[in-house]
Amino acid sequence: MPTDPQAYHPEARLLTLGDRFYDPVAAADFPETRLRFRNDRAAAQVGLASLDDGEWIAAFGRFDPLPGTLPQPLALRYHGHQFRSYNPDIGDGRGFTFAQLRDGRGRLMDLGTKGSGRTPWSRSGDGRLTLKGGVREILATEMLEALNVPTSRTLSIIETGEALERGDEPSPTRGAVMVRLNHSHVRIGTFQRLAYERDEESLRALVGYTLRNLYDEDSDDPVRLLDLVVGRTATLAARYMAAGFVHGVLNSDNINVTGESFDYGPWRFAPTWDPAFTAAYFDHQGLYAFGRQPEAIHWDVMQLAISLRQIAESDPLVEALDTFGDRYMAAVTEAILWRLGVVARDPTEDRALVQHVERALRTTGASIDRFYFDAFGGTLPDTYGKPWTEVRNALAPYAPRKDRSHPYWSGEPCSMLIDEVESIWSAIADRDDWSLLDAKVASIRAMGEALA
Template sequence: MTELTPYRPAPRFFQLGGEYADQVEPARFGNLVLRHRHDRAATEIGLEHLSDEAFVRHFGRFEPLEGQPAPVAMRYHGHQFRHYNPDLGDGRGFLLAQMLDGRGRLMDLGTKGSGTTPWSRSGDGRLTLKGGVREVLAAAMLETLGVKTSRALSLIETDEELERHDEPSPTRAAVLVRLSHSHIRFGTFQRAAYFRRTDQIEALTAHVVRHYHPHLAEDDPVGLLGAVVEASARLSAQWVAAGFVHGVLNTDNLNVTGESFDYGPWRFLPHYEPGFTAAYFDQTGLYAFARQPEAVFWALTQLGGALRLVADAEPLTEALNRFGGLYIEALRVAIARRFGVRASGGPQDQALVDSALRLLREGGPALRFEPLFFDWFAGVSSTRRALSSPRAPLYAGEAFEALRTALFALEPERPERLEHAVFNRPEPEEMLIDEVEALWDAIAARDDWSAFHAKLAALEDARKAYGFAVPD
């Protein structure tokens, strides 16, 4: 019998004090309906025993979990589309609780749509139900593909109606609770630097090292930047390998653990398109698919600038300059992982990256992004399966032969994964915008949640089939 993870409250960020966050009063909602709960995530933090009724109490009415203080809205600044904004902070969410998971990692429960805070400005502090549904789906798809991501622990519909300028209104409302490794952002450090508070930067550095990068010394801001650079390079590579476009890579949307979170105008690529953007308001393509590594690096330089108050410029610059090489190596590993083969550490890995991107580019709209990795999962072991797939006619020609040569030069990793029933299907699980809209239309028009829950079940099935290890 598997031993269950005990619930172990560990409200560490709260102990930093009132200069880093503001205690807040959650919104009071009327009727609440639990629409989603992530039972596997709950098991990891010892909360699997909670009934649906208890989920509503703790994550909709915000009755405190045992050993947890009152919630706080975190303070931070940030660059938004490269314009500095000193008026940020948790405006429609807060840090609800912290606890240790089964691996001893400090984990956060953070909310979205839980009411106004001192940082709401003119916002209503609420979340549309559609926005909540979209965040659940984005996180589930990324988790399936092995991307280091926050997860939606719960989605609870409220009885409010919201007015929004960018979607039909009035629209239904919800409150979401996400499980993350950390909500400490690059912008958390930027705020301290803005006020020239070297004491706060030093305290944040010690806190982040102690709880997220414990192999470092707590008074080592250069080492901390290096660790964040490395984690962020891996995340950037994972996004690219997953065909994911985050949409808004502001410095308040990137954190110190290199974990993807806060899904607004996200998209998955229908086919390879370097300039594909997710946000309608990203008119210059600043955060387009292929520019995401560049955007993350730019954000890292802002974190380095904040740390400049407590460290010398030269070693900080050296830490930042490692990003390019780390990203390239991480992309080689991530692409090999998506194909279910073992990266060799040699030139074969780059050949696989180059040939895969070439085939996707030349294949155009006819070759969707996700099916290529699905068809050729485990490389040579999938030859017969791939060449009998609906895309078999596309697997011919010079570009394909280059990919096949690169794939077959690498050893399949755990090819027994192909025995899972998922790989007997002609199509992979995808998360393209038309399907997302169809799932929402069923909810909006008929209050029919069956397709939404069926999609999550299918993604869980695919997650088990792919068997990607959970990233640290």
């Protein structure tokens, strides 16, 4: 299988952990493998963009092993709190990790799947993914990448020719298998499983693996790991808020230790700054509502701290955990200034500006995307009246970090609200028309160029 020798750097670091952490599995044998989406931009970063479509399907639809990396797929073991209830009976139930590669920055990256078949952790599930779920994952990851949110990237979607029965979609519905590119699939729940089983030896091994392979630190210090995870996850929470994004299922098995967002199910983008806005129809208590996401992620990181107490003293772990709030406040300030397209000035002034923006968005019910589009570069149009006076005054001394010369700024803001998501899917479901999806991905990437 041809790969780019300059960019293809295979690894198999997962194997150093041993079989206490995973189960070797085989991919499902799909009736069809019809390529629907290939992300050559992401593939180029790991030396895979040169694959032709047949080779691509062999790798990401049939899961022929990639040269020099894992010899077979591995379903990872983990536990997790799901809506604050502990579940010891989970793991990779419809996915696996089947390759590890270095990207252009030297980071260890996992190629993981969704919808690739049953594993020992599938329970009563069929191990499959709906095509609609795959399309929604493309839209989520492309949009978040453009909005500067650390996220997995959807590398491939292949339709499998299967008809699936689902309770939350009109059924039968079309099946697919997805491949994601992610910095890590080691989750907070991975640590929780080992703590639950009181396996201190494996806990220490996982700490060392994570620090060495995912943070490039020659250390086995659990406190150092927690401190790094607190920083990454505080940044993730902040960028969710700046993006107006609601993940929907911030369980501890859905938070990885590198602070990258991944595994998109009932996600939504909030049309307005409504702290109570929820994404999941089954989130009846609003546990993972838009405004509660920082709290939810902090709670998940607390579960990591509790797990690490088996191999570390409590006081330094608590000290590291207690920095989450301050780090989140600094990160959300930075994230909102980035989206406003202005250069930071002074921490006190910067925080005041962000508070004015959040208050005005909340009280006026203005469109989040429209506001950031109009205000990019630091100048608020006159159409924003009296409720925006404090924002306008606070913005006045700020210099733009980038001009508005990109063609994106001559059009309309790129949003990703639920009605458009459903329209894109309807065109595919009703007419097998992929043009709306293709056009949307192109417009999202244009926005990303304008913002970057």
